[in-house]
Amino acid sequence: MMATRLMQGNEAVVEGAIAAGLKFYAGYPITPSTEIAELCAEKLPFVGGKFIQMEDEIASMAAVIGASLTGLKAMTATSGPGFSLKQENIGFAAIAEVPCVIADVQRRGPSTGMPTSPAQGDVMQSRWGTHGDHSIIVLSPSSVKEAYYVTIQAFNLSEKYRTPVIILMDEVIGHLREAVNLEEYKDIEIIERTMPQDKENYLPYQHIENGVAPLAPFGKGFRFHVTGLVHNEDGLPTNDPKVAEKLIERLVGKIENNKRDIVMFEEKYTEGGDVLIISFGSSARACEAAIENLKKEGIQAGLFRPIAIWPFPDERLKEIYPKFKKVFVVEMNTGQLYYEVDRIVKGDTYVGKINKFNGEFFTPCEIAEKIKESFKNGI
Secondary structure (H helix, E strand, C coil): CCCCEEEEHHHHHHHHHHHHCEEEEEECCCCCCHHHHHHHHHHHHHHCCEEEECCCHHHHHHHHHHHHHCCCEEEEEECHHHHHHHHHHHHHHHHHCCCEEEEEEECECCCCCECCCCCCCCHHHHHHCCCCCCCCEEECCCCHHHHHHHHHHHHHHHHHHCCEEEEEEEHHHHHCEEEECCHHHCCCCCCCCCCCCCCCCCCCCCCCCCCCCCCCCCCCCCCCCCCCCCECCCCCECCCHHHHHHHHHHHHHHHHCCHHHHCCEEEECCCCEEEEEEECCCHHHHHHHHHHHHHHCCCCEEEEEECEEECCCHHHHHHHHHHEEEEEEEECCCCCHHHHHHHHCCCCCEEEEEECCCCCCCCHHHHHHHHHHHHHCCC
16 A cells, blocks of 8 residues: 555545455445445455445345345445435344445435535434434544545444444545545454354344344354344344333444444544534534634634534533533534534533535635624624
8 A cells, every 4th residue: 555645535435444344335326425336346356345236225235234144344335315215224234233334425405406516414314314213323534534544443333333334424525535644544453243152042132231242144054033123132023012122222222332432523622712613524624724714813713523423422522512602513404413412512502503505515714704793793
């Protein structure tokens, strides 16, 4: 690997996935994620992997689940409309506890929307897009280099917690090209699937202490049942309300009870000041420049950037927001992450939102002006 190279965000996802051990990709082309499929088709054969273009997004997600059940690390990539189609099978992967990674490179919606324009409108879809009570892990990078790192972590967390993990990028990061040096990640830990030992007494959904039983690959002599129905510890369907309650509690708990291991975030200038800006993905890049503009006007601003959006790093936010007079949430939608922040920030701290949803990227001046106006107007 060259020390420094020019790399696109979507390319970084592929490189990170292969570094994490990706061996199977199934997908359907859709802007602005198509480069991920194209590069997987090119590169996977050289590492003993397989690429298949399916007939649609539903089949793509099903193929990924099937490949993962055989023991392969598997992923797919899409954008908003295709992400919607994948949701039923994402729910299946969640209840059947099948590790897999889904990259959603967001574009302006709803429906086919504006295919080549940036947006961050899938925040809530990534959390609640599939039906029923469940928890989910969603990671959102804000640079090409971070897209590489986040993808490796997505596979690690997926294997560790037997769950689908979503990489929530936006068109800006997906198509951005930056000079990156990935040498610092050459020794990064790669988590492999735990292999059970006892074939006679194997329980793939056993209620063990950390909530995650080892998953045996199909074809290795372990007998078990996989279903989207509520099931007992050996995977057989049941309508027993006690079993159902225990299963859902475990599915939620294995993620929510391990938040400290999962959450990732970045913060700058959070010692205290006038305004705390909360943003993610590419929008956070504009916020960093806006902070420098605000400093020139005498307004002290800090940045809190969740990298893991779900589960949200609420414990850290609770520690830092009281140090600021106001909180603003900046995102390319009508206000989705805002509702999670508003839920967490209590009492006398004002929570405002700065939104853009016309298919154009934020400029730092736009963000700075909105914040300055709030101080001028005494809000």
